[in-house]
Amino acid sequence: MKVIFKTSYDNDIDLHEDWWDRGKMIALVAVMAVLPFVLGEYYLAEITNTLIWSLAGMGLMLLVGHTGQASLGHAAFLAIGAYTDAALMNIGVPWIVAFPLAGIAAGIFGAIVAIPAVRMSGIYLAIATLALFVIVEELIIVAEPITGGVGGIFAPSINIFGIDFDRYASLNNFYWLCLGVVVLVTWLYANLMRSSTGRSFLAVRDSEVSARALGINVTRTRSLAFGLSCAMTGLAGALMGHYITFFNYELFSIFISINLLLVVTIGGLGFIQGAFFGAILITAVPQLISILRDSMMSNLGIDLSMPGLDTLIFSGILIGFIIYEPTGLYGRWLKIRVWFELFPLARRDMFRRQKTYLKTERMK
Amino acid sequence: MELIQLVIGGIATGCIYGLVALGFVLIYKATEGVNFAQGDMMMLGAFIALGLVNSEYGALPFVPGVILAAVIMGGVGYGVDRLVVRQIFGQPQFALVILTIAMGFVFRFVAGSIWGFTPLVLETPFAGNTLHIGGIIIGYEDLTTIIVTALLTLSLWAFFQFTKLGLAAQAASQNQMAAYIVGVPVHRVNSIIWALSGAVSTIAGVLYASKGAIDPNIGLLGMKAFAAAVIGGFGSLPGALLGGILIGVVEPVAARYLPGGFSQMSPYIIMLVVLVTRPNGLFAQIYAKKV
Numbered sequence: 146m147k148v149i150f151k152t153s154y155d156n157d158i159d160l161h162e163d164w165w166d167r168g169k170m171i172a173l174v175a176v177m178a179v180l181p182f183v184l185g186e187y188y189l190a191e192i193t194n195t196l197i198w199s200l201a202g203m204g205l206m207l208l209v210g211h212t213g214q215a216s217l218g219h220a221a222f223l224a225i226g227a228y229t230d231a232a233l234m235n236i237g238v239p240w241i242v243a244f245p246l247a248g249i250a251a252g253i254f255g256a257i258v259a260i261p262a263v264r265m266s267g268i269y270l271a272i273a274t275l276a277l278f279v280i281v282e283e284l285i286i287v288a289e290p291i292t293g294g295v296g297g298i299f300a301p302s303i304n305i306f307g308i309d310f311d312r313y314a315s316l317n318n319f320y321w322l323c324l325g326v327v328v329l330v331t332w333l334y335a336n337l338m339r340s341s342t343g344r345s346f347l348a349v350r351d352s353e354v355s356a357r358a359l360g361i362n363v364t365r366t367r368s369l370a371f372g373l374s375c376a377m378t379g380l381a382g383a384l385m386g387h388y389i390t391f392f393n394y395e396l397f398s399i400f401i402s403i404n405l406l407l408v409v410t411i412g413g414l415g416f417i418q419g420a421f422f423g424a425i426l427i428t429a430v431p432q433l434i435s436i437l438r439d440s441m442m443s444n445l446g447i448d449l450s451m452p453g454l455d456t457l458i459f460s461g462i463l464i465g466f467i468i469y470e471p472t473g474l475y476g477r478w479l480k481i482r483v484w485f486e487l488f489p490l491a492r493r494d495m496f497r498r499q500k501t502y503l504k505t506e507r508m509k
Numbered sequence: 510m511e512l513i514q515l516v517i518g519g520i521a522t523g524c525i526y527g528l529v530a531l532g533f534v535l536i537y538k539a540t541e542g543v544n545f546a547q548g549d550m551m552m553l554g555a556f557i558a559l560g561l562v563n564s565e566y567g568a569l570p571f572v573p574g575v576i577l578a579a580v581i582m583g584g585v586g587y588g589v590d591r592l593v594v595r596q597i598f599g600q601p602q603f604a605l606v607i608l609t610i611a612m613g614f615v616f617r618f619v620a621g622s623i624w625g626f627t628p629l630v631l632e633t634p635f636a637g638n639t640l641h642i643g644g645i646i647i648g649y650e651d652l653t654t655i656i657v658t659a660l661l662t663l664s665l666w667a668f669f670q671f672t673k674l675g676l677a678a679q680a681a682s683q684n685q686m687a688a689y690i691v692g693v694p695v696h697r698v699n700s701i702i703w704a705l706s707g708a709v710s711t712i713a714g715v716l717y718a719s720k721g722a723i724d725p726n727i728g729l730l731g732m733k734a735f736a737a738a739v740i741g742g743f744g745s746l747p748g749a750l751l752g753g754i755l756i757g758v759v760e761p762v763a764a765r766y767l768p769g770g771f772s773q774m775s776p777y778i779i780m781l782v783v784l785v786t787r788p789n790g791l792f793a794q795i796y797a798k799k800v
Contacts, residue, residue, distance in 0.1 A: 215606060268543050272739055272780075276736065279774065280781075286770060287770045457615060460612070460618075467604050468596040
């Protein structure tokens with residue numbers, strides 16, 4: 146076990162403890178970058194999808210995991226991102242302008258919504274975002290000239306300075322583009338969390354009263370978190386639009402919102418890494434189920450093609466995690482790592498949860 | 510005349526929203542948690558009643574069949590709380606939100622695999638009968654819905670106001686630990702309230718089924734019931750009912766007199782307006798703490 150001697154505050158809040166830690170991250174990005182040379186097209190497309198989901202998951206993670214606000218309507222912001230990007234590109238705006246604008250549009254919309262929403266807490270916010278989602282969905286259908294209504298809209302292929310980033314014709318480029326966006330956003334997010342703004346998010350999450358006592362403007366902090374979260378989700382939505390290439394309002398159903406919640410809760414609330422863990426799970430499990438289904442069908446003759454089996458398995462996983470491992474996959478990984486680091490000294494009750502009692506929200 | 514007809518139909522539909530909302534409010538009042546699976550519990554209740562009453566399944570008489578279904582769903586509600594929800598006792602509300610969303614999917618799967626995904630019709634004694642009052646036509650099912658809802662709301666209100674169990678439930682919701690210390694068996698009270706909520710949602714489901722066909726996806730109606738509960742203020746039983754009726758009336762009227770799309774949005778727009786102007790609902794239960 147290595148002890149790091151910290152000599153300054155900057156040293157204490159460093160993103161990576163030492164060069165070994167930093168090296169691991171660099172190695173991970175490097176491995177991700179060379180994947181197109183190793184993997185086939187099918188797997189590369191799946192990994193691209195996972196990357197887009199982790200970007201959306203990070204958006205929700207900022208809100209749920211780091212600021213302690215619930216949202217059941219994040220699919221609405223995915224939709225706003227996707228439609229803004231596609232609509233702007235359809236009138237001839239280059240991607241490099243349309244993409245940030247999509248994030249900004251979703252972020253501004255989120256911040257406007259946040260102003261009344263942040264006055265509500267817990268359950269009310271969750272329900273308000275749910276209502277918002279339904280309204281956005283209906284608006285998409287009504288605003289046919291921009292969104293293509295029920296028929297849908299086509300997201301043109303990306304072209305930056307003459308280089309083609311089409312999702313089918315040049316998947317490798319599209320993958321690198323997604324990877325670049327995800328790495329950039331992750332880096333910004335990680336740095337945000339060690340700035341005073343990020344700290345104030347955590348303070349608001351842990352105790353609103355003490356945050357206020359420390360001089361944090363809770364309303365402003367929450368609106369900012371909401372806006373940033375929506376912006377990240379909007380960026381993910383824009384990429385998702387390009388990934389799907391032709392979509393209508395049905396792509397952004399209520400189930401997408403719920404899947405996003407699944408990503409953050411199963412992945413591990415309060416950890417950026419959790420968004421990635423969750424995204425891997427949510428994109429890999431349906432594939433595994435279909436592989437399992439095919440092999441059961443061909444080898445044993447058991448027909449598993451029941452409708453809704455996927456959602457049942459997801460629900461089962463979710464219930465299991467909420468009850469037995471509320472810190473999610475990443476939390477479990479941390480515990481396993483600690484067990485190995487301490488090897489003969491780990492104690493069974495080290496991570497036992499404290500007994501908690503719910504206090505009413507009706508008095509505040 | 511047309512408007513009155515729309516309003517009466519709306520009130521009957523609104524009563525169903527109100528009943529589902531009552532299920533939410535019951536659980537919220539007692540455990541301070543929100544059960545997002547309420548709509549799916551309604552759906553499951555309706556299907557169990559269908560399974561007991563319809564001639565190709567159980568072929569029981571209507572009223573005993575429905576009562577039996579309510580009892581079964583009460584058991585389901587009790588079991589869900591005892592086996593699943595109690596495991597996360599004391600955790601933040603958000604955990605319960607996700608847990609119940611997941612349980613809703615499980616209910617949907619169960620109903621889908623037993624009764625299939627094609628719409629089915631519940632055989633009711635009052636199907637097709639209508640009452641004519643001066644040019645207005647009221648279906649028996651609408652009349653029954655309104656009467657049953659009024660009775661049920663009244664008795665639930667009396668339950669929370671006057672009975673020992675109802676008061677214990679209120680105490681448990683306001684401060685779990687304090688309630689525990691003064692001798693309220695908080696766990697058991699919660700389970701009983703869940704059972705009650707299951708029974709109420711069964712009745713809502715049966716009334717809904719009497720107005721048309723049901724399939725495992727009708728649980729999405731729960732979202733409108735939410736809007737109803739929020740409009741009424743989450744902890745108020747009469748408020749939930751009134752919120753439900755408001756939504757039920759506004760929807761068909763908006764569909765008739767406003768351009769398309771507004772009808773689907775209207776419940777949520779009303780809800781957002783209420784949340785923004787009176788964040789605690791029209792019948793607020795939230796009080797500022799005086800220090």
